[in-house]
Amino acid sequence: MRDLFTLSVLVSTVAAGIRLATPYLLAALGETIGQRSGVLNLGVDGVMLLSAFGSYYVVLRTENLWYGFLAGAVIGLLMGVVYGVITVVFEAEQGISGIGIFLFGLGFSDLLFEELVGTPTPLKVRLEEVAIPGLGSIPYVGDAIFQHNPLTYLAFALVPIVTLVLFKTTFGMNVRAVGENPQAADSLGVSVAGVRFIAILIGNTMAGLAGMALSLGLGIFQPNLTQGLGFIAVALVYFGAWRSRGVMVGALLYGIVASLVLQLKTRGIIPLEASDLGAMAPAVLTIVALVVLARRIEAPAALARPFSRH
């Protein structure tokens, strides 16, 4: 037990926590933009799976990370087009449409994997950690915070960027307006459908990046790689009260608790038989935090409500 509290263990726990938080953060930031525009997307997990497989497969075949990156982003974008057509153009009920997207992503990524790959094959190239010059060599802190793969840096860089976009740009103002009172935005000539569609495209592309962060970070793909990660990401949006900083806190909390449980398991502090119970800890913690901190009153007023003039 005592060796758990050594500095090096602490550093590696935090480092792993930040790494684990990356896909949650990317997906949840994207979902924040979508929900701010009034669109709930429960299909995040499915989109992540498709992008995770797509980028994995492209890198497996080409051994070029850039092509993988492109594939992951484009698959996310395309799924965004699909979801946008379903929810914005056809004004379908969002909860059930999202579940449909999830089930499609789960099944289709599995099918493609079985058909095209078959057995989990590790990638020869995967996203490598890059130390940030200067900062990366700070003792302990550098190892914990400035030794990550590029997508992790991207995810955390997007936190202030998403805030900036939402609160300091015309597009962000339109997003918030159509999420709160689409009739008002419509009456002033803001295209509710257009703004929501773009928000969905951004959200799904980021979900794609999140899936890619997972498969290219691990360097492997297997069926249902995400194991419901996308749903946690949706929950983190509520946890963070639709603000990117709150979402980041939630993602970090989730990642660090997950990495702590991992440490406890490898050190035998949690018996192996109970390790599945230990794996539940982050989820349980998130649910408890959601219940305690839930500020539902701050939810965008038009969340999950299709808009129509008639």
Place this chain on the structure above:
Amino acid sequence: MESLATAPERVENTDVPLLEMRNITKRFPGVVANDDVSFDLRRGEVHTLLGENGAGKSTLMKILFGLYQPDEGQILLRGNPVEITSPTNAIGMRIGMVHQHFMLVPTLSVAENVALGLKPGWRPSTNLGAVSSRIVEISERYGLAVDPSIEVWKLSVGERQRVEIIKALYRDAELLVLDEPTAVLTPQEVDDLFVILRQMTANGRGLVFISHKLHEVIELSDRITVLRNGRVTGHTVPADADRHQLAQMMVGREVVLAPDKASVEPGDVRLSLRDVKVIGDRGTMAVNGVDLDVRAGEIVGIAGVSGNGQRELAETIAGLRPARRGSVVEIDGVDVTAANSATTRAAGLAYVPEERMKDGAIGEFDVKENLLLINHDDSRFLRSGLFRSERMAEHCHRLVDAFSVKTPSLETPTKSLSGGNIQKLILARELDSSPTVLLAAQPTRGVDIGAAEYIHSQLLAQRADGVAILMISEDLDEILALADRIAVMYEGKVVSVLDRPSATREGLGLAMAGATVGEADSFVADSPIADSPVHDSDGPDSDGPESAVADSEVTDAS
């Protein structure tokens, strides 16, 4: 101050109406919302569209604002035929609209609300500083005081309306449609609004005014067009029409604007409120120490701008919202402060809630099911725990007939009935239990004149039967016509209780805006506003001060 003389492009066009809508027809599945409607507007005038709910006013204005496309007909703007395909399009043609339900985003600031939809060009963000300074300019010019940086949810209803008008002026709307702009304002706020509107017409703008408050229509309009069932049924000017004629044009038959009140001697206290305090949805003290008694055979009206605790008070009396410790609510001597709605009903309360489709009836349920919502577990309707449908049907037929609910059948989904018929249905259900106390919130809001007439007569009949009635209403005319005593709520408190004879529109308006009782009372001496019955009444009780005042006093009051 701009004038017509300094705006040459307007002088050369003054003979051409600002707007002409010619023979507009708009059909929706199963209904012709606008049937060959023609309407025009000149610069510098207020042209009122008068009509009941469903008469087609809103449809016509939505066509003008590009929200709907007409099936037939033509729109001419400044003499040129135009097609208005979207709100953006309409705004570009300098058409502005102040919607009945404010089109504001509560979480955005005033400046952001005004800036919404403006095209910032290539820049990623709108220059909100510049927007704010223009807002200040406009608000100073028209006396529309509002702080551009404040978030809209923090504003009062009157201030929100100013933001709506600023939005239109910011886009330099030359033609402004105001859809029931006074519905939620106090009389003083209405006066302020009219000053602003007159200033706008003096600047050469044209206003379309939609309202069903007849005295306001007469006060503000230059011309009046009446719509009924989607058709234009008349044109008039205020000088040629009084309120009764306007009401008749709207409804198409004789109308009783103010029903006759029999004199009833109030009996014992049936509903007693002592130091009632209630926490609202936002966690603030929505009702903050209300004391009020309602006696048998008496209607007590609660006046006030919505959002001053009326809804929370009603919910607490009905057993739907807990009161703070120390509050006392008694119905017929029984303490029901902590009771649920079943217990308060058992104690003798009938409740007509403010939001009839949310709290009063279930839209998807049919008429029969809604009529039985509160007593389907009555033993006379059950056999071995199963419904006895023939008895239920019998019961419902009786209620539908007694309260003249117009419905195709008992199996018709309730949401397909008109607002007035749904309200009559709720009233039928509630009054069938022979209550001792009736709590009626906004009993005729959004209801057509015919149904409102009927509901008022039912309330008065209950009063004559010795029911204690607490009526909450934002409609001062309704309060003045029915109430024996009037309590004004402001910020969770009853700030003034007046007997009907000493109440005036001005005094009530001041109290609604938060003036103290003393200030409000000083207005008692002013001419009492009264609503005279349209038809000659045959009862001996109609010769009170209410019926003696001529209609012209209403128009002269301003």
